[in-house]
Amino acid sequence: MKRILPMAIAIAAGLIVLTDFFIYNPQLHALQQILVDWALILAAFTFILGLFNVLTVHFKRIKARQPRWRYSPFLIVAMIAVLVFGLLDFRGPEGSMVRGIFWNLIFPVQATIASLLAFYVASAAYRAFRARSLESTVVLAVGIIVLLGQVPVGVYLWDRLPMIKTWILEVPTTAGARGIILGVALGTVATGLRVLLGIDHPYSE
Amino acid sequence: MRTILYILRTSSMSQMQGLALGLFLLFFLLMTICIDRAKAGRRISLRSIPAFAALRELMDRAIESGRSPHFSLGVKGIEGKDTATTLAGLTMLEHVSDRGAVGDVPPMVTVADPTLLPLAQDALRRAYTRRGLAERYDPGRVRLVAPEPTAYATGVMDIFEHEKLAGNVMVGAFGDEYLLMGETAAKKGLSQIAGAADPQTLPFIFTTADENLVGEEIYAAGAYLYSWPEHIGSLLAQDWMRALIALIILIGVIIKSLY
Numbered sequence: 321m322k323r324i325l326p327m328a329i330a331i332a333a334g335l336i337v338l339t340d341f342f343i344y345n346p347q348l349h350a351l352q353q354i355l356v357d358w359a360l361i362l363a364a365f366t367f368i369l370g371l372f373n374v375l376t377v378h379f380k381r382i383k384a385r386q387p388r389w390r391y392s393p394f395l396i397v398a399m400i401a402v403l404v405f406g407l408l409d410f411r412g413p414e415g416s417m418v419r420g421i422f423w424n425l426i427f428p429v430q431a432t433i434a435s436l437l438a439f440y441v442a443s444a445a446y447r448a449f450r451a452r453s454l455e456s457t458v459v460l461a462v463g464i465i466v467l468l469g470q471v472p473v474g475v476y477l478w479d480r481l482p483m484i485k486t487w488i489l490e491v492p493t494t495a496g497a498r499g500i501i502l503g504v505a506l507g508t509v510a511t512g513l514r515v516l517l518g519i520d521h522p523y524s525e
Numbered sequence: 526m527r528t529i530l531y532i533l534r535t536s537s538m539s540q541m542q543g544l545a546l547g548l549f550l551l552f553f554l555l556m557t558i559c560i561d562r563a564k565a566g567r568r569i570s571l572r573s574i575p576a577f578a579a580l581r582e583l584m585d586r587a588i589e590s591g592r593s594p595h596f597s598l599g600v601k602g603i604e605g606k607d608t609a610t611t612l613a614g615l616t617m618l619e620h621v622s623d624r625g626a627v628g629d630v631p632p633m634v635t636v637a638d639p640t641l642l643p644l645a646q647d648a649l650r651r652a653y654t655r656r657g658l659a660e661r662y663d664p665g666r667v668r669l670v671a672p673e674p675t676a677y678a679t680g681v682m683d684i685f686e687h688e689k690l691a692g693n694v695m696v697g698a699f700g701d702e703y704l705l706m707g708e709t710a711a712k713k714g715l716s717q718i719a720g721a722a723d724p725q726t727l728p729f730i731f732t733t734a735d736e737n738l739v740g741e742e743i744y745a746a747g748a749y750l751y752s753w754p755e756h757i758g759s760l761l762a763q764d765w766m767r768a769l770i771a772l773i774i775l776i777g778v779i780i781k782s783l784y
Contacts, residue, residue: 342545
């Protein structure tokens with residue numbers, strides 16, 4: 321019973337949502353909407369679980385005096401402060417304090433970290449472009465052609481470079497990407513079907 | 526039957542929906558047949574995917590060294606279009622947890638979406654319970670790092686820098702932030718296995734991971750790691766469907782070119 325009941329609920333809910341995608345029926349659509357709303361509410365509740373998870377991990381770290389435990393009190397205080405600012409303002413996350421924290425602190429820090437990507441790309445490209453094997457050599461050659469075709473100086477080197485670059489991006493690259501997308505789509509449907517058939521049940525034993 | 530026919534008559538199904546439903550039902554039929562064949566013990570050979578062999582080796586090394594691997598389930602959860610990708614990651618986590626429970630080297634699991642917290646914790650708990658070691662299960666091995674992808678990547682990079690790990694496994698939905706984590710792990714010399722479904726992320730995986738799972742390969746974990754007949758059957762059905770779709774595309778191209 322412990323195993324069958326969750327499976328029956330999951331299969332029934334999945335079938336209702338799926339049927340609503342293919343067939344429009346007002347009653348079915350209303351039921352589907354209720355189920356989707358419930359899922360969203362449940363997903364929102366998992367943030368409370370997340371809050372307790374972060375608190376547990378960092379309190380344990382402080383208690384056990386684990387390496388670099390001194391950062392944990394800052395994290396806990398900052399997290400609780402943002403939560404309190406959000407709760408005190410009736411506008412919640414739209415309140416001036418929370419918005420101020422996001423716009424002046426969190427977003428600039430995120431932008432700074434994201435800007436580091438350029439350096440990581442250069443470092444990863446160096447590793448990938450080392451001509452160790454036939455595959456790496458092909459990657460290197462194609463990379464150089466696309467790079468030269470992209471920059472203005474490429475036209476001066478050889479006027480056909482931009483055309484070759486466009487062909488590489490539009491024909492072999494798109495064909496490869498579409499092949500991957502097709503495989504992923506089939507894999508997604510297969511995974512969904514296995515859950516619907518009760519073969520996969522990540523929610524129970 | 527009368528009710529079904531009534532619903533179909535009043536459903537105003539579009540041509541695209543009808544086509545999708547047809548393909549879906551065909552896939553369902555094929556999958557049922559293929560699963561039956563796999564369950565009946567018909568010999569079905571699977572092509573080699575080195576990443577799955579590498580995962581077994583990584584866990585062997587983890588047990589020998591007494592160090593846990595890191596496992597990332599990506600930056601998405603189970604409430605959007607990336608649910609199947611995340612579920613594929615969970616199947617691999619199940620295997621890593623099973624092997625980790627044997628040697629008491631449970632993976633350090635990091636998630637960005639809190640919907641994955643109970644699922645990942647449950648995967649770990651079940652692995653320990655199956656071995657009769659439920660008392661050793663520690664829910665703190667699963668950590669919510671941050672819900673925002675860049676912040677999550679920063680937290681994971683910190684783990685790579687400061688924790689003693691046996692390796693790194695990352696399977697799920699990732700964006701550009703994957704490179705921040707993958708490159709840091711590569712610089713630290715960690716053995717890496719990574720997989721994603723998004724073609725935009727795959728070049729980053731290709732350049733940083735030792736072994737990679739490209740696109741659909743991530744959905745094959747159940748067939749390769751556990752030899753579950755249902756998963757082997759569904760893989761076979763996927764192959765048949767792919768061949769059929771390729772044939773339809775080819776016929777379409779020929780007809781379009783001729784007329």
